Amino acid sequence: MGRLSEQVAIVTGGAGGIGAAVARLLAGEGAAVVVADIRDAEGAEVAAELGGRCRYLRLDVSSEDGWRRAVGETERELGAVSVLVNNAGIMEWGSMEEQSLESFRRVIEVNLLGAWLGMRAVAPSLRRAGGGVIVNMSSLAGLTAYAGVGAYVAGKWGLRGLTKTAALELAPDRVRVCSVHPGAIRTRMTAGFDESYVSGQPVPRFGEPEEVARMVLFVVADATFSTGSEFVLDGGILAGPAPTVLNPAD
Template sequence: MGRVSTKNVIVTGGARGMGAAFARKLVDEGATVVITDVLGAEGAALAAELGDSALFLPLDVTDEAVWNDVVAQAESKFGPVSGLVNNAGIVHVDPIEKLSEADYRKVIDVNQLGVFLGMKAVIGSMRKAGVGSIVNISSTGGIIGYSNIIGYVASKWAVRGMSKTAAQEFAPDNVRVNSVHPGIVATEMVASSDRSTSIAAKQPIARPGTPEELANLVLFLISDESSYSTGSEFIADGGFTTQ
């Protein structure tokens, strides 16, 4: 208990799945958490479950003005922001020749632009806090390629590089930036996919990961236990990318 008791953390895409697991773990370990999502009812219910240490705010991560308002409300409620988990993301499945420009851009806007706007929005608050840790959730799709999801892969490779650039720029402010690269994780979406289950069965660790396992990694990166790590990739994929 108490590994992040001095931290005020914003989690995007926090209403369900991995984001909800991140929020629960951080609150359990003493942080205050601002849960953001476009899923209002689910986000509000999770914040109510977590009690006084949590606040839900609606957020479209592609909207810079709303980002700035979220940071202002987080400061007003809990003080300067010292942690950010850029978790919100979408995927669109289509081969390149059938993928529309609009669908490609939508994935890039949420997965890549959203991360940029989040980092831009919080850095001033982290300077006030005197310390910060930003965790950008990428994917094994930011390490290798996958067919039929070119927008997703492009965005997740971008997040990997963006994290390294931000790590260099923000280091003088005592703010660290790292990327996390999950493989197959047993969220609501993956649980219904026979393909994901069959892929996981062939990994060295022959099962999907759990949201809680990814939450343990995010907790480590938000905490001061990872104080010498910045600009790095942290892969949690059951060994999938070793094959």
């Protein structure tokens, strides 16, 4: 039996990249996992691969009604939610003067509002489960700044602060809330960058989604005295000089 054999988890953005790696690892530890995404074909494929008590649910994380349906369906089919991984996220490029209002709002609605809606929707289910864990996928951009991605940086810094507030509010219900802060991870979001982007890091390579997934598992299963905490996977970039961030479209 896995360490999470009695747990029910929702993983947003679970159709690929970090989300899919997290879903696989949690399911491998015995959890029932809801793979939530808007990429139906890829999400259904991940859930089918996991088998067992795993499901795919279409979820636009910026929709309050969508979250209500997702939590309701999860409880009816699998039981009360005990783990939420708010992983869904997008990035759109543009300087403060260049980025449109619509683009800025779109990023904030997915990366920050989506996580807030998720925590609010899942909180009653976590109480019914007797407690649980929320992991918010922030970023290295939630600890420092990068030019050209102001909305992304703002959302990830906001998510870092929101994590701490939620940790304080949900602690009486035996719910821990932590944030994970990946640096350059090999996903579709970083597909436009070559190896020179990470050559200045102390660990001079891209991280892999599976490495982030192992950190999430650690937060869920092992970091039982941590809440409101930040867990960083950045190849040592905060400890040394960082490479210049370039728009891969340049």
